Amino acid sequence: MATNAALGRKVQEGGSTTSSASHSLEAKRTSITILVLGDEGVGKSSLISTFVSRHFSEVVPGIMTRVRLPPDPENSCITTIVDSQGGDGALMSAVATMSVTGGGTMAGGGPIGTLEGMGAATGQTILGTPSSNAEITGSSTKMKILPSLRSFSTSANPSGMGGIENVDSIILIYDLDRDETFFRLENHWLPLIERCYNGNLPVIVAGNKMDLFLPSSTAGVTDEQVLARSRQQIVSLMQRFRFIRQCIKCSAKNLLRVDEVFLKAQQAVLYPFTPLYDLDLGRLSEDCQRAFTRIFRMYDRDHDGLLSHTELDRFQNETFHVPVYERDLTGWKKVVARNNPNEEVVRDGKFTVAGFLAIFDVFISQNRLDVPWQALRTFGYDDNLNLHVPDSVYQGPEGASWSLSPSARRFLTDLFHQFDSDHDGVLSLDDIDTIFAILPEPSLPPWHPIRSRELFGQSFSFPKMPTAELPQSESAGDASVLNISQSLSASGITIVSGESFPSVDMSSLDRAHMVSTPLAYLDWMGLWHASAGISPSTTRAELFQLGHVEDGRSVKRRRGKKKSVSPTREMTPDSLLPSREVRILILGSPSSGKTALINCWSQRARDALITKHTKHPETTSTYVRLKRKKTKAGKGDEYETVVVHFVITEVPEAEAESQIKRQRQLSQLLASGGCDLVVLAFDSTNSASLAYAKHLETSLLNEELARVYVATKADQSSRVHDSDRDGNAEQDDDDWHPATVIDEAILHCRDLDLEPPMVTSAVRSIDEGEQTRSEALGHLARCCLEESGFERLRSKPHEERKRREASKRRNRKMIWFGVGVGVAVAVVGYLWTSGSSSGKGAPQGGDRGGSRLGVGWIRSLFSRAESN
DSSP states (O other): OOHHHHHHHHHHHTTOOOOOOHHHHHOOOOEEEEEEEEEEEEEEEHHHHHHHHOOOOSSOOOSSOOOEEOOOOOOOOOEEEEESSSHHOOOOOOOOHHHHHTSOOOOBOOOOOOOOTTHHHHOOOSOOOOTTTTTOOOOOOBBOOOOOOOOOOOOOOOOOOOOOOOOEEEEEEEEOOOHHHHHHHHIIIIHHHHHHHHHHHHEEEEEEEEHHHSOOSSSSSOOOOHHHHHHHHHHHHHHHTEEEEEEEOOOOOTTBHHHHHHHHHHHHHHSSSSSTTTTTTTTHHHHHHHHHHHHHHHHOOTTTOOOOHHHHHHHHHHHHOOOOOOOOOOOHHHHHHHTTTTTEETTTEEEEHHHHHHHHHHHHHHOTTTHHHHHHHHHTOOOOOBOOHHHHHHSTTTTTTOOOHHHHHHHHHHHHHHHHTOSEEEEOOHHHHGGGGGSSSSSOOOTTTHHHHHHHTSOOOOOOOEEEEOOGGGGGOEEEEOOOOOOTTTSOOOOOOOHHHOOOOOOOOOOOTEEEOOEEHHHHHHHHHHHHHHOHHHHHHHHTTOOOOHHHHHEEEEEEEETOOOOOEEEEEEESEEEEEEEEEEEETTTHHHHHHHHHHHHSSSSSTTTOOSSSSSEEEEEEEEEEOOOOOOOOEEEEEEEEEEEEEEEOOOGGGHHHHHHHHHHHHHHOOOEEEEEEEEEOOOOHHHHHHHHHHHHHOOTSSEEEEEEOOOGGGGOOOOHHHHHHHHOOOOOOOSSHHHHHHHHHHTTTTTTOOOHHHHHHGGGTTTHHHHHHHHHHHHHHHSSSSSSSOOOOOTHHHHHHHHHHHHHHHHHHHHHHHHHHHHHHHHHHHHHHHHHOOTTTTHHHHHHHHHHHHHHHHHHHHHHH
């Protein structure tokens, strides 16, 4: 149809140019081997001879030697054509050998790659028009014979049987003028090929001697009944043997469609069919749908779930390097709407995801596999539809930090609003599944335990996922319940219990049991911040797979066009707030209540008291809204709301044999600036727990690292919480001696000039409300945020004293500088006035007159000032 031809023309014009990613993927293949099989006398050697020489010869050898075609100028792939004589004997010997050795079928493997054109050797175009009755099936996986199969190369076999090892595709020939040769395809050749190659090798069936079947050699003169019967036989054959890629009728004598036979055999290797299409379901394969849906999202710039003319034109230009015209779009809309009457392929004049996929379905149904493969390879997909993540994505842009880049934040914000199906500011479970549906199986978020163990296996910690339901496993052990109550802290802060992120027994975990909770916007962003805090490179790769490309040019272009794109949905208020990220490391002795403390600071837990021992560090996220003072001249004090995301990593006590390794990991993490604040948790009823926290502080932290002490289980402490006593504790009283563990911690913090420890308890915090949780997190934020507008708390040892000493040093330098300047001016003035008076003659009185003249310049300055 005209529309198909128009877009096909565009592909031909731009098909020779591919991206660097495409070249890197295709360059892996350097050769293609095509094996020609068939009964004796069907014209195998004649077909090869005619194809190579461009001339039909009545006399040809019984078997052609290997034909090696030069590579196409645009690539380095060499095509080798192997003729055979008695090829079925070689295959049957292989089957017999495998049966004796116990082998089942020959395993496939090997790279598929570069676009390799027969056109260079034959003068034909790569993109020929397929015949009207052409159908497609099969695979292009390169087959390698098992070691038990012997080689039948022409150089080693005097009987002339061609080599059948290391074959990429097969041309199976029958004689159109001899029906028995066609029947032998179904009863002998194809079952034998299927048995040897496991049905994974693409086969092109060629009906030769069409000049005898159609004496006039034209397509219109034939018996209709014979033609219909032949078509039915071919369809039946292709339905039974799915690895048949195409059936072509040709004539070696008349050079009719000879080029197409070998071209399709070559393209069957270069453009694999099986990864793209599921013949059992009659639609694009799941992997193919994921890949093109990702590409769709990359060009959906306004995130409305539709591709406009402008967005499609950008896709066409960057993929095929030619523009798309309005008349072509109109034709495509009619085609996909007619082929998919039960799906919404076009909405408001724009293509939906289903419509975008339907376009490539049309190309595949017409055997134009080069079109979808050029698009897929341009975007980094290999022949198995695995996405190649460039090294530049893992490395990040120059100067990249651990936190998400501005463009990544915008991408995640747009993603949240686009897939919030009911626009309630919360991603439902179905919404989350839709977002990650374009990832390979299992299509789950990176923080899901099924994926996180693999993704972050080499990182210091694993992420925790908020779960709605946990698997009941006997191996998981009984959860220990901590009897913790709450009290006021020394700084007047209480902690509120929220939901927890208990550890899960991975041995019994499956997707049906592990269900994430719905996510509000700040929860969604917090989980991504946590992933970035664990492994920035892995998080960048995950965003890349979701369709985000961290490119300076695209960021600049997007910033320039941001105002011109009208929003298609309402933004949640939280998404408009500025945000900060803080990484917190929680250290403490075993049973110090670290996990319960994190549960109290998290909002999404069901029971903060349920905890479980973990061997590996785990990272969770939470957030708080803080008021930041804005300084504007002449307008008084103004405040803005800032969201502070906390990436909190709990470090459990390591086993005895792993303590040295854990200590080394912690030292490296802290030395490399892997956290912004260290929380030293201790049991307020156990002095050994406080001593352990002090030991960690001494052995791991330097004076430049911010830290805060947090006491847990305060309700069990015997300390009397008296406001007068708390106030006296802050005084510099040498006679005051600590009576409890909390008092001892207060004294330690006072000696280091730190904020007094937060005293917490989880039991009574459940009834305290959100305000106390916000106060606690706000306290932590002010301990490490150093920007203006936030009240900075003392979190570094002797920080205030160092600041005062530095200020004194600066003041002392200024004083000495001023004195030096004054002395220098006095000396210069004295010398100048002395020189002037000596020129006029010295007055009576000798030295006394000279001394008076030495300060006369000062008096003249005052007199001049008074006269003015």
